[in-house]
Amino acid sequence: MGVRLRWQSEEWHTKSSPRSKKARMSRSRVKTMIVVFFDSHGIVHKEFVPPGQTINHAFYKDVLERL
Helix, strand or coil: CCCCCCHHCCCCCCCCCCCCCCCCCCCCCCCCCEEEEECCEEEEEEEEECCCCCCCHHHHHHHHHHH
């Protein structure tokens, strides 16, 4: 779709009409990440990622060893 410019979202209204409100997204307070391994029969292993943990090769290697 591309970038939406300010003039593209303007609306026609009279001077006496109330100002339009724009919806704003609120940030989620809780985010959870899970690593899941599965095969043709279903889930083989699942593990929640600790908050703030970066999934890099070392973390991934540890998960694979527990698998």
